[in-house]
Amino acid sequence: MLTVSALAAATGYSVQQVRDLERLGVIASANRAGNGYRQFSADHVRDLGAYRDLAYAVGPVEARRAMRAIRSLPTDQATALVCTFHARLNQEREQALAARAALEAIHSEAKTDANPVEADAMTITELSQALELRASTLRFWEQQGLVRPERIITRAGSARRYQLAAIREARITAALRAAGYRIPDVRKAITAIRDLDDAGHSLEALDARLITIAQRGLALIRAGATLVQIIRPIAEKAAAAPAMSSPRSQKP
Structure with missing residues (x-):
């Protein structure tokens, strides 16, 4: 048996964090000794390790919710919950790869485009429709x-007109936003690409994101091995319950 201090030392969490995680249901409630002190076991060390990996993979809020939920959900629902994390992470990877491909394609276009002409420009309505976005x-x-359209004077006032450079910026922004990048991160990418001779910073950012996604995937796999051990006893108890209550299992 481990005291709360010993569990904290074994897992790298503070004593208060251990108490909070127990209260939140991330780990099972500790047994109480005769003097009222908590008594933790090796299972608690294991489960806190799984939580650490899961929190890195999907975020602490989702990790806390999942660790709590799988202790009470039916086996099929608990399993499905864990599988959704793998699906989301894979989707993030696919979006990042798509964004990288978009940046490479746009960068290649910058080297092969002819001098822009008036017909290449687009109105805000045309560009929003082309990108399937709202104006x-x-x-x-x-x-x-993030995007710098020109302003032209019309009889009705002024209107936006997107030349090739602004169209590329809009396409890059759309690709990065679809990959989950925040506005400040997109702004850094746009700043690097505006030179159009060096998309390296943006591509490096996407490569770093892909490496992080891979690391999160490994953490999720590590956590999964422990989550199976948490779900399995619940499933076994559920399977044993009908047999124990069956009339055939009861002596006359």
Whole structure:
């Protein structure tokens, strides 16, 4: 048996964190000694290790919810919950790969494009339709400094006109936002690409993201081995319950 201090030392968490995680249901409730002190076991060390990996893989909020849920959900639902994390992570990877491909394609276009002509420009309506976005999204990106359309004077006032450079910026922004990048991160990528002779910083950021996703995937696999051990006893208890209550199992 381990005291709360010993469990904290064995797992790298503070004593207060251990108490909080027990209260939140991340780990099973400890037994109590005759003097009222908590008594933890090797299972608690194992489960806190799984939580650490799961928190890195999917975030602490989702990890806490999952660790608590799988202790009470039916086996099929608990298993499905864990599988959704793998699916989401794979989706993140696919989006990052798609964004990287988009950046490479756009960078290649910058080297092969002919001099822009008037016909290459697009209105905000045309560009929003081409990117399957709302016009208000393009306006917001402009406010954030991600896209720089030209302003032309019309009889009705002024209108936005997107030349090739602004169209590329909008395409890059759309690709990075789809991959989950925050506005500040997209702004850094756009700043690097505006030179159009060096997309390296943006590509490096995507490569770093892909490495992080791979590391999170490994952490999720490590956590999964322990989650199976948590789910299995619950499943075995559920399977044994009908047999114990069956009339045939009861002596006359």
